[in-house]
Amino acid sequence: MHPxxxxxxxxxxxxxxxxxxxxxxxxxxxxxxxxxxxxxMSPRMLAVALALxxxxxxxxxxxxxxxxxxxxxxxxxxxxWRSSWLSREGVMAVATYVPALxxxxxxxxxxxxxxxxxxxxxxxxxxxxxxxxLTVGCTAMIYASLKPIPAWRHRLVVPAYLAxxxxxxxxxxxxxxxxxxxxxxxxxALIPLAFVTAAIKLRYWRDIDRTPLTVTRGDAVxxxxxxxxxxxxxxxxxxxLTREMGYVLARKHARKLRRIALALFAVAPVVLxxxxxxxxxxxxxxxxxxxxxxxxxTLVERWLFFAEARHLVTLYY
Amino acid sequence: xxxxxxxxxxKLGLVIDxxxxxxxxxxxxxxxxxxxxxxxxxxxxEHPYGKDPSGIWFNRVHSYEVAASEAAPARAEAMPLADxxxxxxxxxxxxxxxxxxxxxxxxxxxxxxxxxxxxxGASYKRAEDGIVLVDEDKCIGCKLCSWACPxxxxxxxxxxxxxxxxxxxxxxxxxxxxxxxxxxxxxVQACPTRARHFGDLGDPESKVSKLVAERGGVxxxxxxxxxxxxxxxxxxxxxxxxxxxxxxxxxxxxxxxxSALRWLDRMLSR
Numbered sequence: 001m002h003p004x005x006x007x008x009x010x011x012x013x014x015x016x017x018x019x020x021x022x023x024x025x026x027x028x029x030x031x032x033x034x035x036x037x038x039x040x041m042s043p044r045m046l047a048v049a050l051a052l053x054x055x056x057x058x059x060x061x062x063x064x065x066x067x068x069x070x071x072x073x074x075x076x077x078x079x080x081w082r083s084s085w086l087s088r089e090g091v092m093a094v095a096t097y098v099p100a101l102x103x104x105x106x107x108x109x110x111x112x113x114x115x116x117x118x119x120x121x122x123x124x125x126x127x128x129x130x131x132x133x134l135t136v137g138c139t140a141m142i143y144a145s146l147k148p149i150p151a152w153r154h155r156l157v158v159p160a161y162l163a164x165x166x167x168x169x170x171x172x173x174x175x176x177x178x179x180x181x182x183x184x185x186x187x188x189a190l191i192p193l194a195f196v197t198a199a200i201k202l203r204y205w206r207d208i209d210r211t212p213l214t215v216t217r218g219d220a221v222x223x224x225x226x227x228x229x230x231x232x233x234x235x236x237x238x239x240x241l242t243r244e245m246g247y248v249l250a251r252k253h254a255r256k257l258r259r260i261a262l263a264l265f266a267v268a269p270v271v272l273x274x275x276x277x278x279x280x281x282x283x284x285x286x287x288x289x290x291x292x293x294x295x296x297x298t299l300v301e302r303w304l305f306f307a308e309a310r311h312l313v314t315l316y317y
Numbered sequence: 318x319x320x321x322x323x324x325x326x327x328k329l330g331l332v333i334d335x336x337x338x339x340x341x342x343x344x345x346x347x348x349x350x351x352x353x354x355x356x357x358x359x360x361x362x363e364h365p366y367g368k369d370p371s372g373i374w375f376n377r378v379h380s381y382e383v384a385a386s387e388a389a390p391a392r393a394e395a396m397p398l399a400d401x402x403x404x405x406x407x408x409x410x411x412x413x414x415x416x417x418x419x420x421x422x423x424x425x426x427x428x429x430x431x432x433x434x435x436x437x438g439a440s441y442k443r444a445e446d447g448i449v450l451v452d453e454d455k456c457i458g459c460k461l462c463s464w465a466c467p468x469x470x471x472x473x474x475x476x477x478x479x480x481x482x483x484x485x486x487x488x489x490x491x492x493x494x495x496x497x498x499x500x501x502x503x504x505v506q507a508c509p510t511r512a513r514h515f516g517d518l519g520d521p522e523s524k525v526s527k528l529v530a531e532r533g534g535v536x537x538x539x540x541x542x543x544x545x546x547x548x549x550x551x552x553x554x555x556x557x558x559x560x561x562x563x564x565x566x567x568x569x570x571x572x573x574x575x576s577a578l579r580w581l582d583r584m585l586s587r
Contacts, residue, residue, distance in 0.1 A: 069458015069478025076437035087436035148467035221419045222535040222549040227384040234377035240472040313469035
């Protein structure tokens with residue numbers, strides 16, 4: 001599949017934004033559940049973190065409209081949530097703004113909202129956590145529901161998207177200046193999460209390498225028992241199908257790119273987190289670096305996710 | 318709504334005979350000609366007279382080399398629509414190598430994922446006759462429908478910014494301004510070998526349904542579950558086995574020749 005940069009950029013950035021939202025929802029919930037001992041987050045810090053998450057998500061969503069042929073009609077994409085995962089993603093993405101903005105309002109002036117009852121921030125936090133997870137889940141399901149792209153049907157596609165979102169969210173939380181207690185907790189959580197994410201991706205890569213296409217060119221033309229070779233293509237020039245669905249560059253460099261992705265999204269962030277935990281003085285440099293590396297690694301991983309996936313229509317060509 | 322309508326009684330579609338198709342591209346060309354001015358218009362080309370012309374085609378005719386096959390054990394499940402007894406015996410016979418011309422177009426599936434993935438409702442399957450269409454005034458050009466189609470039926474037009482697909486010539490088949498004999502898709506009308514047939518595949522008594530039953534018409538990539546309406550008729554089994562297709566080595570037994578020729582052979586062989 002041709003990797004459209006706007007889509008890769010969107011899933012990486014908004015994934016990170018929703019991951020951060022999920023973490024913030026969990027932190028607020030913990031604080032209300034009496035877990036303040038784990039490192040309370042000041043309302044001011046919460047506001048900064050939420051604003052960052054909202055910016056990432058908004059930039060991601062706007063960039064995703066760049067690959068549309070008719071961006072001005074994008075509003076129509078909210079209508080078909082009953083059948084389309086893309087539509088569901090749009091609905092959930094917008095719906096998640098509601099708890100995010102509500103929590104932001106509360107974080108800006110907690111005393112002004114004292115009258116609403118202490119339970120409300122917790123309820124909003126749960127809504128934020130669930131909304132963020134569902135949005136990322138819907139994004140992954142867009143790909144996981146496509147039968148003509150067997151690699152994307154893999155059962156680890158949805159867990160991988162969720163894991164990357166949580167990983168990036170933890171890194172962003174750890175990189176926020178002035179949130180020392182929470183930042184340390186996030187740096188600590190990042191380490192096992194990076195291992196889990198790496199394990200998911202390694203398993204996915206191993207499986208897609210070992211699983212041959214179950215559909216043959218014979219099946220594609222209705223002669224399942226016969227062996228066919230292309231004698232002549234319909235047209236001498238490439239067309240939309242061969243450009244969009246046929247993409248061979250990544251398969252050529254897959255091994256190297258996978259190692260680069262793994263180093264950037266797992267190895268470097270883990271090492272930097274360990275340094276930050278051991279030497280709190282350098283955490284302010286180490287964790288932003290870890291975040292940057294992780295996001296770059298995720299971009300490479302997403303690029304591979306597209307470029308390595310083979311669409312069945314290529315059987316005809 | 319991109320929810321699918323309940324299965325229609327009437328299922329308009331094509332039956333394409335791979336036995337008689339000669340790969341002349343007349344279907345592709347006449348389709349392009351009609352649709353450049355019809356329901357799906359414009360059917361834009363980019364750099365049509367330039368170095369690298371590119372454009373939308375609803376029909377693309379592929380040509381393949383089919384390798385000779387040994388007497389293979391037939392897989393009954395692979396030909397779900399074929400007569401199990403006759404289909405198997407046909408396939409089991411050794412077949413010579415051959416050329417296959419394969420016209421590829423929208424199959425107007427019963428379970429069209431291109432419709433259900435559409436986020437805007439621009440893609441729809443008509444409840445009355447099962448034709449799958451795009452409302453180009455609603456399409457946002459996200460291309461997801463083209464990803465969801467394993468048959469490559471949908472193409473994106475960067476000029477209009479929307480998706481384009483075969484309409485089964487909806488503006489011909491119901492067109493009362495046309496002579497009754499011309500109310501069929503342009504590709505069917507143009508085919509010089511009558512390899513394309515148009516009709517109601519939902520009616521078991523229709524000509525096309527009978528043709529499918531008689532010739533063992535198949536679904537493409539049936540295992541994916543899209544339930545295409547269009548059917549393809551596999552090439553009729555060739556009489557000659559693979560052994561006869563390969564040229565035999567010339568052998569000359571000189572002892573069998575008359576004496577004069579034997580002498581000539583000896584002289585020329587020196």
